[in-house]
Amino acid sequence: MMNMRPILFRGNTAPWTGKKWVLRVLSSLVCGILVMVLGNIIIDPYGILRSDFSLQVQEPNTHFIKIKYLLKNRGRFDSFLFGSSRVGGIDVKKIPNGRFYNMTYSEGLPEEHLRNLRYMLEQGVKVRSVMVGLDDFSYRVDPRSHDFDLLRQQHPAVSGKSWITFYSEYFVRFGRFIPSLRDYIRQNVLHRPNRSGMIIIQDVFDSGRALCLNCDEMIDRDPDAHRAADKFSKPFHYDGDHLDVALQSIRGLVVLADEWGFRLTLFINPIHRTTYLDTDLPLMFRFKKELAQISDYYDFSGLNTVTTDNYYYHETSHFRERVGDMMLNRMTGLPKVFVPKDFGALVTKQNVDEHLGRLMRQLPAQATAADRQRQRTVPE
């Protein structure tokens, strides 16, 4: 009769010596781990080891990559724009007076900006000017949630994590290996286009931004269809309350600016209407009020001509470069672009109550007024 037991287990009850068991198990483990490590190094989904991002298949961990790059190129830049991925919509080369680098990284938080900046200064990076973009989630996301987030964790020299742990997290893991491998093969072996049709290049070491080469063309082909897209009804939703942590970090930035003598400009990003109306507005207003006690800032959020027009956004989180230009014009005077009157206000300790009152009054009448205003806007 045929032996139906799997080959592996035929005669398996015969014991091995302890030494044989140990050697076979450990060598199997070592082989398994090495195969995984090699595969992860080749694919390197988060770009940890890359200096060339042409083969990058997903968003890299720019929290780590940019600090690594700056430490090797300390003299290249002397001014920095910190913020979440949203400030990736700002072309820092248009900012006057300074060699700016865009430090945009995914879900960047004030505490992270503070720690990065402090570390850069301690490592001898000269800083003349810093701009920091803040978001509706700046005070909602717990910075500790990024500690083991492969996309968002900080450079080990900044976070204090050991290098062994840091690299092991990326390379001794299975995790998303299969999807990453699939995407790697699709893009770099079969040369198939991105499913979304967008052509994105990671310009990490020059502008510091992820550049979409055909996004503007795709939107301008049919702006009305873009405006009506279903994605604009889905907010980017956040929970949590870490207001104290965020404000403390921002205070830290102000103190750092005083200590090291660089110019600090704070601003709140233009939050898309859908995401804005989904957020905890009382908490946001509290944040804005307390922020004004710490420093003046520009507020591009609220319901205005830009934030209520889907044309200016890729989805309900990220604004387009033309919005970034408007923001720069409001804050620095350049570049020379048309900026709607209701877009961007300089908020101070003295006028914050008035400003918040204006924002609160917007809320009931937001729908019709914004629609009327949009019809009068002259798109670029």
Next chain:
Amino acid sequence: MLFNSYEYLFLFLPVTLAVYFLLNRKRLTTAATAWLVLASLFFYSWWDVRYLALILASILFNFGIGSALAVLGRRTAAGITAKAVLIFGIAADLSLLGYYKYMDFFIVNLNRFIGTDLAALKIVLPLGISFFTFTQIAFLVDTYKGRAHEYDLLRYSLFVTFFPHLLAGPIIHHKEMMPQFANIRRRVVNYRNVSSGLFLFFIGLFKKVVIADELSPIAGFGFDQASSLTLIEAWVTSLSYTLQLYFDFSAYTDMALGASQLFNIRLPENFNSPYKSLSIAEFWRRWHMTLSRFLRDYIYIPLGGNREGNVRTYSNLMATFVLGGIWHGAGWTFVFWGFLHGAAAVLHRIWTGLGITLPRALAWFLTFNFVNIAWIFFRARTWDDAVKVLAGMFGMNGLKLSKSAAKYDVLRDAGVQFGDLFFRSFANSAPLLIIAALIISLVARNSDEMARSFTPNAKTAVFAVVIALYSLLNMSRMSEFLYFNF
């Protein structure tokens, strides 16, 4: 340093093991002992080097007291009795523990009840202090009673600091450990022990990474972040924690025992499928067994145990459990948790005394649910959080089902709510994971049983490779073990 960290797995453990046996092979046994002590202190100070001085001071102090007790015996010298020395030693140990663990709790309650306005000191609890304090108290008592003596500081240091048990137990006795270290045969690599040690270690790693850490965010959200919980959400929350605590702590113990076995040292077992228990008494014979042993031998029995009548027995039981609760943490919820277990133990004693027995299924059901509910107070940071979970478990916030169930009129008519249950967004398979973990804890052989029946062969090798590889490649975040908080 965590057992489930890359530094420990790939560097610390292999290097410590290799150098230890290499030194022994060259007959440098004292150097090997010193190496193990140094490695253990390095292991401890990896967390925070500032507390290295604390553990060293504690070791020196207790060694001194132990030496004095050994010399005095039961005599008196210069007017000082051995008992006085013992009391002094224990008081000093408890004072140290009290300062680090309970000072802020004391200040907060002083402010609350007396109306003072003292600022909390915000003392950081040194890792493992509860464990190495209790270990040394046990040593002092055993020395006083003539059951142990240690005249060598290096050996004593090894007893206290031996890294597999240093941070979260098992709480060991001097007499069960030191003869093993003294045994020259144990100083030679024993591949049988290495294989069984690795087997047990990998089981522990799997339990930690794959089960406990997956349950952690579910329990965390339910207890700490949700503003209210409906019926299913509350039960998912409480069961998640009940299972997380067991798998997390027993995983730590497995890894401690497994690592220790690599050195040919057997640590005492700490868990024996506690959720299979049919009574609270049985539960405490299966859960954190070395702590139960300590509480029995050094608190319950010295108080009189069950030798002085029923009323005294009940009060001794209650005192022991309340102190056990306090040991776990500086908070009234811990005290209440201890009180609940004390009350249950007393009740069990009463009805056992009356000859009442319950059908097995009912006995298990009552025991498991009591333990599950009591853990709520153990876990909750505030009374409000505990009440929130309990209220949900008893249906006070109604029942919520997923939106797909809304099509059933009978449910709508019954007042059922429809929407996303909180764990769907980040742990969609939470119910399945809970069921799987329950089955494992209630039906499967536990890790010690598996280790005892371990035979090095192809089947166990494949099993070990699969669980180890899966665990190593899915350590998405290095989470601390829950009992590090105690």
